[in-house]
Amino acid sequence: MTPPTRTILVTGSTSGIGLGIALAFAARNCNVVLNGLGSADQIAEAVRSVQALTTGTVTHDPANMMVPGEISAMVERATAIHGRLDVLVNNAGIQHVAPVEDFPPDKWDAIIAINLSSAFHATRAAMPGMARAGWGRIINIASAHGLVASPFKSAYVAAKHGVVGFTKAVALEHARDGVTCNAICPGYVLTPLVKAQIPDQAKARGITEDEVVRDVLLAAQPTKQFVTVEQIGALCLFLASDEGASVNGAALAMDGGWTAQ
Numbered sequence: 001m002t003p004p005t006r007t008i009l010v011t012g013s014t015s016g017i018g019l020g021i022a023l024a025f026a027a028r029n030c031n032v033v034l035n036g037l038g039s040a041d042q043i044a045e046a047v048r049s050v051q052a053l054t055t056g057t058v059t060h061d062p063a064n065m066m067v068p069g070e071i072s073a074m075v076e077r078a079t080a081i082h083g084r085l086d087v088l089v090n091n092a093g094i095q096h097v098a099p100v101e102d103f104p105p106d107k108w109d110a111i112i113a114i115n116l117s118s119a120f121h122a123t124r125a126a127m128p129g130m131a132r133a134g135w136g137r138i139i140n141i142a143s144a145h146g147l148v149a150s151p152f153k154s155a156y157v158a159a160k161h162g163v164v165g166f167t168k169a170v171a172l173e174h175a176r177d178g179v180t181c182n183a184i185c186p187g188y189v190l191t192p193l194v195k196a197q198i199p200d201q202a203k204a205r206g207i208t209e210d211e212v213v214r215d216v217l218l219a220a221q222p223t224k225q226f227v228t229v230e231q232i233g234a235l236c237l238f239l240a241s242d243e244g245a246s247v248n249g250a251a252l253a254m255d256g257g258w259t260a261q
């Protein structure tokens with residue numbers, strides 16, 4: 001293997017899609033900075049699984065994506081460890097499902113902070129180094145809910161539409177600096193985030209959990225298949241390649257055709 005040439009930071013990568021993206025870049029022998037919550041065992045297992053694929057350095061940064069100062073410090077630490085940060089994936093996210101009139105204000109604030117504002121704080125901290133280097137990739141994991149809405153997800157839909165708009169603005173600002181900024185808009189992926197909302201959806205809609213999977217989650221996806229973390233990782237690798245340099249400011253649907261309807 002050739003020595004690691006790229007360094008990637010993935011927020012929210014102790015689980016689900018973020019961990020899948022980290023594994024995809026580790027398999028290309030990158031240095032990887034993981035981030036996210038979890039037990040000591042879960043974090044150690046995530047680091048171990050990613051380190052097994054790369055000769056680069058794999059670390060975990062515990063920054064809380066609700067705290068702006070911790071986010072900028074995380075980007076500074078990643079840059080200090082590796083000398084540069086080439087790829088930033090803003091992936092951390094949470095969900096809460098409730099009718100708008102019952103939506104807890106603290107859940108609204110947390111979803112806006114983690115799903116939208118953290119991407120701003122991380123990008124703000126990473127951009128000067130990328131622009132100076134004349135090469136950088138920012139990939140925001142939005143959602144099909146960045147393009148269309150579903151009921152009972154007002155905060156999530158608002159945050160993800162915000163991520164798509166933020167992506168476009170950043171892409172325009174740095175188009176001539178070798179830095180691209182794109183959003184990926186996945187449909188449903190069977191991660192802990194989705195598994196956790198099945199009981200809430202069942203309660204909000206008065207149906208069984210099996211009916212939620214069949215009639216709510218996969219009802220929207222014409223392929224009737226969950227999107228996989230490996231598919232999202234592969235799209236991230238393309239966006240981070242030199243061949244992906246002309247994809248900029250895009251909101252790329254990866255949803256089995258959901259938003260084509």
Ligand code: NAD
Binds near residue numbers: 141
């Ligand atoms: P997940 O729950 O498996 O992972 C979320 C990650 O974010 C975890 O590592 C968690 O520790 C981290 N996180 C949560 N709060 C944090 C905080 N305050 N500080 C730091 N890290 C924090 O979820 P997932 O399904 O892998 O979702 C990842 C992203 O993909 C989210 O932005 C989500 O909105 C988006 N997405 C998911 C789906 C899906 O169907 N699963 C579809 C479209 C978009």
